[in-house]
Amino acid sequence: MPLARINGTDLSYAVDGDRGDPVLHVAGSGQSSVVWEMQTVPALLAAGYRTVVFDNRGMPPSAVPPAPYTVEDLVADTVGLMEHLDLGPFHMIGSSLGGLVTQAVALRRPDLVRSVTFLQGCGDLSPAAVPVLEATAELYALDTPPPAALRWLAADGLVPPTRWHDTRAVAEARELTAEIIAGPAGAGVVGQTAATLEWAAEDHLTELADLSVPALVVASEWDRMFPPALLRRAVETIPDARYLEIDGAAHVPTGHSATIAAAVLDFLKEIGEPSAD
Numbered sequence: 001m002p003l004a005r006i007n008g009t010d011l012s013y014a015v016d017g018d019r020g021d022p023v024l025h026v027a028g029s030g031q032s033s034v035v036w037e038m039q040t041v042p043a044l045l046a047a048g049y050r051t052v053v054f055d056n057r058g059m060p061p062s063a064v065p066p067a068p069y070t071v072e073d074l075v076a077d078t079v080g081l082m083e084h085l086d087l088g089p090f091h092m093i094g095s096s097l098g099g100l101v102t103q104a105v106a107l108r109r110p111d112l113v114r115s116v117t118f119l120q121g122c123g124d125l126s127p128a129a130v131p132v133l134e135a136t137a138e139l140y141a142l143d144t145p146p147p148a149a150l151r152w153l154a155a156d157g158l159v160p161p162t163r164w165h166d167t168r169a170v171a172e173a174r175e176l177t178a179e180i181i182a183g184p185a186g187a188g189v190v191g192q193t194a195a196t197l198e199w200a201a202e203d204h205l206t207e208l209a210d211l212s213v214p215a216l217v218v219a220s221e222w223d224r225m226f227p228p229a230l231l232r233r234a235v236e237t238i239p240d241a242r243y244l245e246i247d248g249a250a251h252v253p254t255g256h257s258a259t260i261a262a263a264v265l266d267f268l269k270e271i272g273e274p275s276a277d
Helices: 033-038 041-046 071-085 097-108 129-140 147-156 167-182 186-200 206-210 228-237 257-271
Strands: 003-006 009-016 022-026 050-054 090-095 113-119 215-222 241-250
Touching: 003 071, 009 033, 009 071, 022 071, 022 097, 033 041, 033 050, 041 050, 041 257, 071 097, 071 186, 090 097, 097 113, 097 186, 097 206, 113 257, 129 147, 129 186, 147 167, 206 228, 215 228, 215 257, 228 241, 241 257
Parallel strands: 022 050, 022 090, 090 113, 113 215, 215 241
Antiparallel strands: 003 009, 009 050
């Protein structure tokens, strides 16, 4: 993946597809851009869109500046990359922390944004998210975080209560958790988690009334971080919003990629066919 120097920070990115409207993906905390290859990118390319993925600051091979980070740091990075690529306006898809960045970009620079899709992340976080985020930051700040504690944190977001009895589901979560833990640098997770905690301390629901582009909000039934009740409030606040709730999914909706990709394509088709530019 090439690197772009944005605001003094090297960001790794990839653009695929020669034609069509660009769809920019913004990953969540501790997530590599590779995750999009398992979710929305293949379907979007097949439908004629151009896809853009990148690694946020704190996620190698992008630079890992010292923690903490703010959402404004990530917004500046994202806007800088959008301007660097000069492909806009973009459809934006943001997951978890990436949804918060997407929300802020759409509000501050609507000239760069054609639509937004929020995957398990926009508006306000739940109070139950705060101790999880605090624990994440404290563990990753250690020189040698306890592996079992990291596995528990990651698995908590992967396995919904309805599948706690499912040996296979728990085993698959453990395998995926090992990949998650091995991926990001500790300072990057601490920095990105600090950005999420800063956001959680303020009201970000009211500002959604000023969102001027169409939105799709996707919720997971068993999401501790952004539970459906909070995301439904966001939908009620956004002037032009659609809502999808994924039954049986946790914060990280493993096993539901096809559902999400289909919903995104239906949404983009509703607001306009991809161009052939």
